[in-house]
Amino acid sequence: MKYSAARLLWEGLTGHKGWGRTWRDPEPKTHYDVVIIGGGGHGLATAHYLAKVYGIRNVAVLEKGWIGGGNVGRNTTIVRSNYLLDGNEPFYEFSMKLWENLEQDLNYNAMVSQRGIMNLIHSDAQRDAFRRRGNAMMLHGAGAELLDAEQVRKEVPFLNFDNARFPIKGALVQRRGGTVRHDAVAWGYARGADQNGVDIIQNCEVTGFKIENGKVLGVETSRGYIGAGKVGVAVAGNSSKVMAKAGMRLPIESHVLQAFVSEGLKPTIPGVITFGAGHFYVSQSDKGGLVFGGDIDGYNTYAQRGNMPVVEDVAEGGMAIMPMIGRARLLRMWGGIMDMSMDGSPYIDKTHIDGLFFNGGWCYGGFKATPASGYAFAHLLATGSPHETATAYRLDRFKTGKMIDEKGVGAQPNLH
Amino acid sequence: MLIPHPLLGLRDAQEFTYFGDASLLDRPDGMAEGASEQFHDYLYLRDNPAGEHQELWFHEQGDRSWLVVTRNTLTHEIFKVEFATDVALARRSAT
Ligand SMILES: Cc1cc2nc3c(=O)[nH]c(=O)nc-3n(C[C@H](O)[C@H](O)[C@H](O)COP(=O)(O)OP(=O)(O)OC[C@H]3O[C@@H](n4cnc5c(N)ncnc54)[C@H](O)[C@@H]3O)c2cc1C
Numbered sequence: 162m163k164y165s166a167a168r169l170l171w172e173g174l175t176g177h178k179g180w181g182r183t184w185r186d187p188e189p190k191t192h193y194d195v196v197i198i199g200g201g202g203h204g205l206a207t208a209h210y211l212a213k214v215y216g217i218r219n220v221a222v223l224e225k226g227w228i229g230g231g232n233v234g235r236n237t238t239i240v241r242s243n244y245l246l247d248g249n250e251p252f253y254e255f256s257m258k259l260w261e262n263l264e265q266d267l268n269y270n271a272m273v274s275q276r277g278i279m280n281l282i283h284s285d286a287q288r289d290a291f292r293r294r295g296n297a298m299m300l301h302g303a304g305a306e307l308l309d310a311e312q313v314r315k316e317v318p319f320l321n322f323d324n325a326r327f328p329i330k331g332a333l334v335q336r337r338g339g340t341v342r343h344d345a346v347a348w349g350y351a352r353g354a355d356q357n358g359v360d361i362i363q364n365c366e367v368t369g370f371k372i373e374n375g376k377v378l379g380v381e382t383s384r385g386y387i388g389a390g391k392v393g394v395a396v397a398g399n400s401s402k403v404m405a406k407a408g409m410r411l412p413i414e415s416h417v418l419q420a421f422v423s424e425g426l427k428p429t430i431p432g433v434i435t436f437g438a439g440h441f442y443v444s445q446s447d448k449g450g451l452v453f454g455g456d457i458d459g460y461n462t463y464a465q466r467g468n469m470p471v472v473e474d475v476a477e478g479g480m481a482i483m484p485m486i487g488r489a490r491l492l493r494m495w496g497g498i499m500d501m502s503m504d505g506s507p508y509i510d511k512t513h514i515d516g517l518f519f520n521g522g523w524c525y526g527g528f529k530a531t532p533a534s535g536y537a538f539a540h541l542l543a544t545g546s547p548h549e550t551a552t553a554y555r556l557d558r559f560k561t562g563k564m565i566d567e568k569g570v571g572a573q574p575n576l577h
Numbered sequence: 578m579l580i581p582h583p584l585l586g587l588r589d590a591q592e593f594t595y596f597g598d599a600s601l602l603d604r605p606d607g608m609a610e611g612a613s614e615q616f617h618d619y620l621y622l623r624d625n626p627a628g629e630h631q632e633l634w635f636h637e638q639g640d641r642s643w644l645v646v647t648r649n650t651l652t653h654e655i656f657k658v659e660f661a662t663d664v665a666l667a668r669r670s671a672t
Contacts, residue, residue: 399627401623401624401625401626402625402626402627405624410618410622410623410624411622411623411625412621412622412623413623413625414597414598414623414625415625415627415650459595460590460595460632461597461598461625461630461632461650462650462651462653463627463650463651464650464651464652464653468578468590468653470590470591503620503621559617559620559621560617572620572621573597574597575595575597
């Protein structure tokens with residue numbers, strides 16, 4: 162069914178009885194051309210582009226829980242393409258372009274809102290670094306603006322400009338950045354994939370691979386064996402667990418990232434604001450809640466909940482740039498398991514096992530990458546060679562010295 | 578999280594910095610055959626288990642000792658805490 166204003170009007174007049182399911186709930190077949198493990202944003206986007214762009218429609222997405230139950234439904238919904246390094250920026254800019262056309266492509270309201278992202282500057286050195294980043298962004302067509310303190314004050318007067326330790330000196334702004342309704346991204350891609358014949362199979366955990374003579378033949382699941390021509394793994398925080406079943410060790414550690422939302426408030430924050438002297442980012446959802454977060458907890462974990470010290474740290478970051486946040490009450494907080502890579506950048510690559518492909522290492526920034534990640538992974542699965550924007554995301558890049566370390570902190574996943 | 582330090586008793590995890598998998602104690606021999614491959618695996622690859630994990634914590638704001646903490650990554654329960662030097666010496670004499 163096509164969604165439209167006319168349809169909404171008609172359904173409104175007839176008691177909303179005709180909407181039907183958004184996607185089917187099929188029984189798994191015995192064999193698919195491509196099996197995708199993980200029904201998060203990346204797995205579903207991969208299936209959508211495989212079917213729509215590359216014409217491969219005999220595809221299943223296997224999800225151990227429910228669609229949207231992983232990080233795609235847990236993130237703070239920020240999208241941007243403000244990276245510095247050559248390996249990253251064209252990829253994230255490709256993603257931004259896909260976001261800009263996503264709702265038309267999917268015929269689904271994902272509430273893509275280009276309300277802008279503002280990275281605050283607190284020192285001269287930081288201004289130099291951001292100017293350089295802004296230039297890199299402009300070279301790749303992403304657009305960037307450098308604001309001085311007065312310009313920032315005009316846009317967001319409520320910030321604490323004269324904090325004794327971290328005065329606000331300006332900001333790097335990407336007007337095309339913003340937020341997207343995260344659940345709607347999962348549902349929209351699921352619907353798009355389903356309409357092109359992809360089977361979305363929930364409550365189906367992959368428990369092992371069938372590999373013979375260096376080639377993958379299928380997967381063992383909680384709902385029986387499923388044969389596959391190719392297998393693409395996109396399980397985010399569970400990457401090491403799943404790939405261990407194929408005998409692989411990955412350059413990944415799993416860590417928890419927490420997020421927070423306040424009670425609903427009147428419109429206060431126009432776009433996304435990030436603190437440059439600590440780790441804190443905040444935006445306001447369309448329901449009015451302030452959505453914010455900070456650092457990962459910093460130790461290996463698979464528990465989808467964090468500890469209090471990070472809560473305190475995030476609250477301090479909020480109070481430092483935006484003291485009025487102290488008046489808002491916290492409504493909810495939660496955690497998600499991040500696939501932290503060794504250099505802070507992701508992997509979209511084939512493995513040494515024929516037919517087995519891997520997508521992961523998204524750290525805490527994989528939501529914005531969802532469309533490009535799905536597109537590039539579909540490209541790799543369909544053609545066997547990397548998409549032109551994702552050639553740097555190799556699993557063996559630490560051997561060849563070609564790491565993509567945006568922060569320059571080295572092989573220490575909890576520092577990225 | 579509270580870490581039961583072998584000398585100082587229960588200490589807040591905030592006093593520590595986390596370094597990662599205790600396999601980082603097993604530094605390969607740089608002169609050995611295939612050392613660069615071994616160093617790649619040592620530096621960049623991780624088991625990253627869901628369950629029991631041996632990991633290095635540095636008591637930076639305490640007695641500045643390095644500890645090996647055996648912890649469940651699913652529940653955060655801590656089973657065992659030892660001095661990293663003791664663990665390293667035991668591993669060395671075992672090989
Ligand atoms: C609190 C928080 C805030 C974040 N904020 C942002 C942000 O502002 N901007 C941004 O760009 N990114 C952000 N991220 C990161 C982003 O959410 C992730 O990088 C991204 O969602 C990961 O890809 P995914 O959607 O495919 O993951 P997921 O949704 O986690 O999908 C993986 C799926 O695989 C399934 N799975 C696992 N094991 C198996 C198995 N054995 N068999 C079958 N299925 C399996 C899981 O159940 C899960 O549904 C944030 C993350 C968190 C937790």
